[in-house]
Amino acid sequence: MRISLNPRSALLLVLPVFGLLLWLVLYPNLFVLWRSLVGDDRFTLDHYAAFLSSPSQMEALGNSLFISLGSVLLSALIGVPLAFVFHRFDFPGRRIFAALASLPVLLPPLVGVIAFLFLYGESGILTRSLQVLLGLSEPPFSLRGIPAILWVHAYTMYVYFYLFVSAALKRLDESLREASLSLGASRTRTFLRVTLPVLTPAMVGAALLTFMTSMASFSAPYIFGGGVRVLSLQIYNSKLNGDLEMALVETVVLTLVSLLFLILLQRYEATGKYRAVGKGASPSLRPLRGKGLRLGMAVLGISAVLFLLLPHFTLVLISFSQDGTWTTQILPPRYTAANYGRLLADDRFLEPILNSLKMATLATAANLAFALAAGWLLIQRKLRGRRLLSALTLLPWALPGTVVALNLATTFSISDPLQARVLLVGTFWILPLAYFIRNIPLVVRAVQAGFEQLDPNLHWAARSLGASWFYSLRRILLPLLLPAAAAGSMLAFVTALGEFVSSIVIYTVDSRPISVEILSQLRQFNFGSAAAYGVLLILMIAAVFLLFGRTLDERHRPAGQ
Amino acid sequence: MARPLPAIAIAAILLLAACSPAEDGRVSLVVYSPHGKELLSDHESRFEARYPRVDVKWLDMGSQDVLDRLRSEKNNPQADIWWGAPSDLFEQAGEEALLLPYRPTWAEAVPAEARGSGDFWYGTYKTPEVIAYNSALLKPEEAPAEWDDLLDPKWKRKIILRDPLASGTMRTIFCAMILREMEKTGSPEGGYRWLRGLDANTKDYVPNLTILSQKLARREGWVTLWNMPDIELQRARYDYPLAYVLPAGGVPVVMDGIALVARSEPRPAAREFYEFVTSGPSLVRAAREFFRIPARNDISPSELPSWIGQTPIPVMPLDRDLLRQRSREWMRYWDEHIRHKGDSGPAAAPSGGMGR
Numbered sequence: 001m002r003i004s005l006n007p008r009s010a011l012l013l014v015l016p017v018f019g020l021l022l023w024l025v026l027y028p029n030l031f032v033l034w035r036s037l038v039g040d041d042r043f044t045l046d047h048y049a050a051f052l053s054s055p056s057q058m059e060a061l062g063n064s065l066f067i068s069l070g071s072v073l074l075s076a077l078i079g080v081p082l083a084f085v086f087h088r089f090d091f092p093g094r095r096i097f098a099a100l101a102s103l104p105v106l107l108p109p110l111v112g113v114i115a116f117l118f119l120y121g122e123s124g125i126l127t128r129s130l131q132v133l134l135g136l137s138e139p140p141f142s143l144r145g146i147p148a149i150l151w152v153h154a155y156t157m158y159v160y161f162y163l164f165v166s167a168a169l170k171r172l173d174e175s176l177r178e179a180s181l182s183l184g185a186s187r188t189r190t191f192l193r194v195t196l197p198v199l200t201p202a203m204v205g206a207a208l209l210t211f212m213t214s215m216a217s218f219s220a221p222y223i224f225g226g227g228v229r230v231l232s233l234q235i236y237n238s239k240l241n242g243d244l245e246m247a248l249v250e251t252v253v254l255t256l257v258s259l260l261f262l263i264l265l266q267r268y269e270a271t272g273k274y275r276a277v278g279k280g281a282s283p284s285l286r287p288l289r290g291k292g293l294r295l296g297m298a299v300l301g302i303s304a305v306l307f308l309l310l311p312h313f314t315l316v317l318i319s320f321s322q323d324g325t326w327t328t329q330i331l332p333p334r335y336t337a338a339n340y341g342r343l344l345a346d347d348r349f350l351e352p353i354l355n356s357l358k359m360a361t362l363a364t365a366a367n368l369a370f371a372l373a374a375g376w377l378l379i380q381r382k383l384r385g386r387r388l389l390s391a392l393t394l395l396p397w398a399l400p401g402t403v404v405a406l407n408l409a410t411t412f413s414i415s416d417p418l419q420a421r422v423l424l425v426g427t428f429w430i431l432p433l434a435y436f437i438r439n440i441p442l443v444v445r446a447v448q449a450g451f452e453q454l455d456p457n458l459h460w461a462a463r464s465l466g467a468s469w470f471y472s473l474r475r476i477l478l479p480l481l482l483p484a485a486a487a488g489s490m491l492a493f494v495t496a497l498g499e500f501v502s503s504i505v506i507y508t509v510d511s512r513p514i515s516v517e518i519l520s521q522l523r524q525f526n527f528g529s530a531a532a533y534g535v536l537l538i539l540m541i542a543a544v545f546l547l548f549g550r551t552l553d554e555r556h557r558p559a560g561q
Numbered sequence: 562m563a564r565p566l567p568a569i570a571i572a573a574i575l576l577l578a579a580c581s582p583a584e585d586g587r588v589s590l591v592v593y594s595p596h597g598k599e600l601l602s603d604h605e606s607r608f609e610a611r612y613p614r615v616d617v618k619w620l621d622m623g624s625q626d627v628l629d630r631l632r633s634e635k636n637n638p639q640a641d642i643w644w645g646a647p648s649d650l651f652e653q654a655g656e657e658a659l660l661l662p663y664r665p666t667w668a669e670a671v672p673a674e675a676r677g678s679g680d681f682w683y684g685t686y687k688t689p690e691v692i693a694y695n696s697a698l699l700k701p702e703e704a705p706a707e708w709d710d711l712l713d714p715k716w717k718r719k720i721i722l723r724d725p726l727a728s729g730t731m732r733t734i735f736c737a738m739i740l741r742e743m744e745k746t747g748s749p750e751g752g753y754r755w756l757r758g759l760d761a762n763t764k765d766y767v768p769n770l771t772i773l774s775q776k777l778a779r780r781e782g783w784v785t786l787w788n789m790p791d792i793e794l795q796r797a798r799y800d801y802p803l804a805y806v807l808p809a810g811g812v813p814v815v816m817d818g819i820a821l822v823a824r825s826e827p828r829p830a831a832r833e834f835y836e837f838v839t840s841g842p843s844l845v846r847a848a849r850e851f852f853r854i855p856a857r858n859d860i861s862p863s864e865l866p867s868w869i870g871q872t873p874i875p876v877m878p879l880d881r882d883l884l885r886q887r888s889r890e891w892m893r894y895w896d897e898h899i900r901h902k903g904d905s906g907p908a909a910a911p912s913g914g915m916g917r
Contacts, residue, residue, distance in 0.1 A: 056897060114772065123779040144765075222768050227901040237896060240625070240726050242889050324799035327697070327778050409633040426639040504626070508639060509591055509618045520621045522771045524597045525795055530771075 010380070017374050018385075021392040023420060024437055028407035029255065029395065036248035047249045057250070060229035065257065067149055067221075067230060068214035074154035075210045076203070079161025082304060087169040091298040097305045098166070099545045104308055105159035105491060106541055108315065108534030109500035109515040110522060113219045115315040115531075116143065116152060125314065128330045144226035152220040155308065157213060159491075160206040164449060167487040168202035171453045171480075201452040204269050205445035212258045212397040212441070218501060231257075232400050239402075251403050258398030262391060312538055319531035339528030343536075352517040353536070359511060360496035363435035367443040367492050368485060370436075372478075375447035397441040401501030405434055409506055431511045434502045439492035446488025450481040490548050494541045587616040590830045593627045593822075594619055594644040600851040608837050615830045624650055624729065631659045631822060640822045641831040644838065647729050648677065648684070648816045649885050655681035661821040665836060670859040674881070675816050682820040684856035685839055686790075686847070689812045689874050690734050693787040695777050697802035705784060707808045708738065712758035720759070721782030723773050724766045726892060729815065734786050735895065736888045737813035737879055749891060756899050766900070778802060788815070790852040793868055797852070811877030816856065 037043055051057050086098040107113060119125050122142040130140045143151070172195065180190040221230045231254045238247035319339055321332030343349055374393055377383055396404060412424035424430040454477065462472040478485075500515035507516055514537055521530035594601055598621055605617040622630070624646030631643065631654060643651075643660070654660050655677060662680040675684025692711070694704045705711050711720065725731035739752025764782055767773050770791070776782055778801050787805065795801040819839060821831055837843060844855040845864045854869050862870035 114775070117772065117775070122781050123776075223772070226765060237726050241893055241896070243893070324778065324795075324801045327802070328780060406633075413633055414636045423637055426634050426637045504622070505629070506633075507620070509589075509620060512620070516621075520598050522769070523595075523621065524599055525771065525774065525791075525799065527771060527775070 010377075010383075013373050013377055014383075017370070017377055018389065018392075020370065021389070021440075024433070025392055025395050025440070027420065028404075028411045029399070031411055032248055032403070032407060033252055036245065036252050039245065047245045051246065051249045051253065056229055057234065060231050060234045060250075061253065061257070063146065063228055064215055064231040064254070067146060067153070068211045068261075070150045071153035071157055071214040072207050072210045074150060075158040076161050076207070078154060078304075078308075079158035079206065080165050080203070082158070082301070083162050083165035083169060085297060085301040085304075087166045089297050091294050091301070093298060093302055096546070097302050100309065100542065101305045102159050102163055102490075102545050103312060103538070103542060104156050105163075106494050106498050106537075107156060107311060108518065108537045109498050110219075110518050111315060111318075111530050111534040112311065113152070113223050115311040115318065115534075116155075117223070118318060119311055119314045120148075120151070123328075125330055126310075132330065143224050145224075146228055148224040148226070149217075149220045149228065149230075152224060153210075153214050153217065155311070157210045158308075160209045160213075161203070163487045163491060164202040164206040164446065165199055167446065167483045168199045168449065168453065170483045171450070172198055198453070200269065201449040204265050205449050208262060208265055208394060209397060209441065209445060211261050212394070215254055215258050215398065216400040218400060218402070235400060236402070251399070254400070255395070255398045259391060259395070262394055262398075266387065266390060315531050315534050315538070319528060319535045321528060323526070323528045336528075339526075339532040342526065342529045343532055352512050352514045353540075355511055356497050356513040356515075359432045359435060359513065360493050362432045363439060363496050364443075364489050364493040366432075366436045367439050368447075368489050370440065371443035371447040371485070371488065372481075374440075374444050375451045375481075378444070378448045379451045393444040394441045396437050396439075401438060401499070402505060404438055405502035405505035408434055408437075425506070426508055428508060428510045430506050431503060431508070431513070434506060435496040435499055438499070438502060439495060442495065443485075443488040443492050446484050446491070447481065450484025453484075454480055486548055490544060494544055497540065498537055587614055588828070588830055589616045589618055590642070590828065590834055591640045592617060592619040592642045592644055592834070593622065593630065593640045594642075595622060595624045595627070596645045597621060597851075600847060600853075603846070603850065604838050604843065607843075608834060611837070612830065612833060615833070617834065628654055628659075632657070635659065638822055638824045641824065641828055642834055643820045643822055645685070645817055645819070647733070648674070648682070648818055648881070649888075651677055651682035651818050651820055652885065654820070655679055659823055661823050661827055663821045663832065663835065665839060667839065667857055667859070670857045672856075672858065675818070675856045677818065677820070682818040683839070684816045684818050685844075686817040686853040687856050687874075688730075688815040688817055688854070689789045689807065689876075690730055690737075690815065691787060691789050691792070691805040691807055691812055692784065693777075693792055693803055693805045694784045695780065695782075695802050696804040698780060698783050701804065701806075704804070704806050706806055707810055709755075711762065711784070712755070714762070716762045716784055718762070718764045719783040720763045721765050721767060721773060721776050721785050722759075722763055723770065723785075724768055726896060727768065730788050731786065732888060732892060733813050733815050736884050736891060737877060739891055740880055740884060741877070743883075749887075749894075752891070753894065753899065756895055757902065760899050760902060774801060774803070790854060794852040807872070807875060809875055811875045813877050813879060814874065 036047060037045070039046060082101055086094060086101065107115070117124060120127060120141075120143045122139045124143070127139045127141065130136075131138075134140065176194050176198070177190055180194045181187070185193070216232055218232050218236065221228060221233050222236075225233065231250055235247050235250045235254070238244070238250060317332060318326075320335045320337070322334040322336045322338070325334045326332040374389065378386060378390055378393075380386065383389075399407075408430060409425055412422055412430065414421055415423040424433065458476050458480070459472050462476050463469070467475070498515055499513065500519075503513045503515055504519070507513060514533065518530050518533045518537075521527075521533060592601070601619045601621060605619060608617055609615060620640075627643055627646060628650050631638070631640065634640070643654070651660070660681040664680045665683055668676065668680075668683065671684050677683060692705055692708070705713070705716065723731050725735050735756060738755050739749050742751030742755060743749060745751060765776075767776060773785060773787075774795060777785055789805055789807070792803050792805045795803055819835060821827065821835065839857070841857070841860055844853075844857060844860055847853040848855055848865050848869055855865070
């Protein structure tokens with residue numbers, strides 16, 4: 001859409017948006033780039049030469065690329081059809097399962113991945129069941145190597161496609177489809193030429209997030225890789241071994257690859273003509289005719305969601321199983337509530353939960369405000385530096401969480417107004433700030449996709465009828481943006497709620513989050529209690545999705561329907 | 562029409578109000594430590610009972626994380642005490658001026674290897690690194706008795722190890738093996754050969770202790786390398802089928818310590834805490850309740866639990882200086898040239914498939 005601003009109000013937005021991005025996103029990255037190019041106090045390319053000439057580094061780069069592209073493809077194959085099933089058709093149980101389908105975006109940190117091991121690992125529930133069923137002497141498969149990483153990625157990252165495409169489908173103008181069909185186009189043709197192009201911004205956004213998340217993904221290759229080299233692990237290993245320069249070079253390469261993908265997608269996106277023109281949205285769910293069809297669709301959608309939630313169920317099972325007893329059996333032999341009891345007996349039990357809620361709320365509120373401003377600017381086709389803005393807003397996603405945290409810790413370790421550095425290390429604020437930075441891409445992409453689909457004529461109609469700019473924003477634009485904005489904010493909120501990799505580097509006495517508490521339990525070998533904490537986190541996330549999912553569904557129904 | 566945005570704002574404000582910390586006029590003392598919630602809260606409450614004007618706050622994290630943190634907080638130190646890390650991390654921190662020298666009252670009661678250079682740290686607990694096995698699968702006499710027994714082909718695909726890059730225990734054992742061979746030949750080659758043999762029998766390297774203990778209990782592996790106190794703890798608390806062997810030829814012992822963090826103004830409460838947690842009664846309590854072996858040798862064995870008092874530990878002598886200088890190089894070599902190069906690693910396992 002094209003809603004131009006007058007130059008002065010444009011500047012009011014441009015300055016803070018660019019200022020924040022340059023200061024919080026670009027500056028720490030340049031810091032890293034600069035340090036990767038300096039050795040013994042002089043400029044050098046030696047570290048890069050060492051990287052390029054190492055076969056194991058090249059192998060890591062190749063693997064990372066392959067895994068990321070594969071994850072995008074697989075996630076789209078799961079997420080897009082699921083969005084269609086749940087947001088184009090109506091059947092019993094649709095609403096609740098539509099909300100639950102978003103759940104896997106956040107497996108509780110640490111224990112979530114372990115749930116995969118208990119499900120699909122060599123001694124997992126599914127693996128052992130199959131082994132017994134087929135009468136094999138060896139486990140039929142084990143969760144290891146590149147296929148395992150792709151499996152875990154697809155399992156968790158399809159949610160980006162699912163949520164973004166769902167939001168787009170809610171805003172889809174049904175009259176376009178009807179027009180196309182009534183003009184004699186076939187269903188396939190209508191899908192390819194009408195529906196799909198309208199979904200492009202959402203798909204591009206989801207593809208980007210999936211690609212970048214996979215590039216920076218840590219837990220999956222760490223736990224299931226079985227020695228496969230990928231860039232994110234190389235960074236971690238180099239750092240552990242005290243080889244800081246190489247870690248910096250690897251970080252720069254990883255960022256460059258993500259940026260390259262971004263630029264390619266932007267080129268592609270720029271060629272598309274997918275803006276929805278029409279009289280606002282009249283999204284409609286197609287009630288399915290015929291009992292068989294209704295039942296079929298319900299079974300298909302619901303069983304897919306249940307399958308995708310299997311790791312969550314496994315975690316619940318672990319949280320009720322008695323530590324140390326589940327060894328050779330398919331299912332835990334003894335059950336207990338003691339794991340939850342141990343949590344409740346701790347008088348500091350609520351502290352991490354309140355901390356995480358507080359920080360996630362702060363960060364998400366900031367994210368939403370920022371995304372509305374940035375999203376607005378991003379659709380100004382005439383705005384110079386639009387591409388740069390887009391790249392900057394996505395940059396945080398290209399960086400592994402550890403790197404974001406380390407950058408913050410380095411840049412904001414002293415107060416120096418001349419260098420635009422403020423002392424934040426050791427304070428409460430650094431963690432919400434890290435969450436904010438890491439979630440910028442998520443919310444901005446979601447809001448931007450919402451803006452792209454918006455019909456600008458609604459705004460102009462309101463203005464010509466005497467509404468002020470602000471009134472139109474409040475009563476016309478924001479309500480129409482709500483599905484997209486809420487999808488993005490919801491994701492950001494739950495991501496912040498369970499964030500681990502940055503938190504562990506910079507949390508303080510006053511900002512100890514849930515993920516760090518789970519780690520504390522694991523460090524004591526309180527495996528069941530760690531799982532119980534994970535289950536509590538899942539319940540909180542499910543509550544968020546159900547609550548907001550419902551608000552959304554009711555809100556966007558146009559009056560009169 | 563529901564309006565979620567104002568609701569969120571109100572919730573946020575309420576939350577902020579509810580969570581603002583209460584000031585009660587106590588001096589707060591911040592401890593960074595890997596010793597775990599239970600040991601830490603126990604010492605916290607006993608210390609606060611004795612010194613009511615001090616409010617002890619601790620953060621529970623790995624010892625490498627503590628070092629990283631002290632580095633990044635150098636200009637705004639948050640911690641007063643660093644309680645728990647292998648000696649070489651303390652030595653490193655001392656060199657980087659992150660610590661304050663302090664000579665505890667019991668300094669003479671610990672052996673020389675528990676006294677940090679420049680008084681920057683002192684030893685608290687001893688951690689012997691041992692061979693561990695699933696006791697439901699192996700009888701004590703069937704388990705590998707010496708380090709070299711691990712290379713026997715009968716353990717092929719039966720050993721599961723923690724990733725040595727991320728684990729202090731594993732690093733110490735690997736480097737100890739290289740040092741042992743170096744004494745004979747003067748070069749690390751013999752040690753590399755030994756590690757290659759171990760890699761050939763190793764089924765998998767896992768990222769953390771939790772996964773290791775689960776995999777061992779669930780019989781994905783039979784044998785591993787671990788430390789003695791952790792196995793005692795797992796056995797006593799959760800009935801895990803785990804047991805260990807102390808190779809008679811000697812075991813590497815990691816010395817765990819305590820140090821004061823460098824701050825612009827050292828706090829008296831920090832010294833009180835240092836002395837309190839390393840006092841005789843505290844060490845005995847740590848041994849009984851939390852399976853820690855005290856470094857001080859002025860504690861009567863009769864006060865300690867039997868697994869400590871009655872087990873003589875054959876200490877393997879280690880050249881600590883050499884270890885500190887070369888361990889990085891050795892581990893990098895291992896990562897690039899030895900990891901998964903043995904023929905039974907996951908890469909060659911049929912299920913590894915496209916793993917490589």
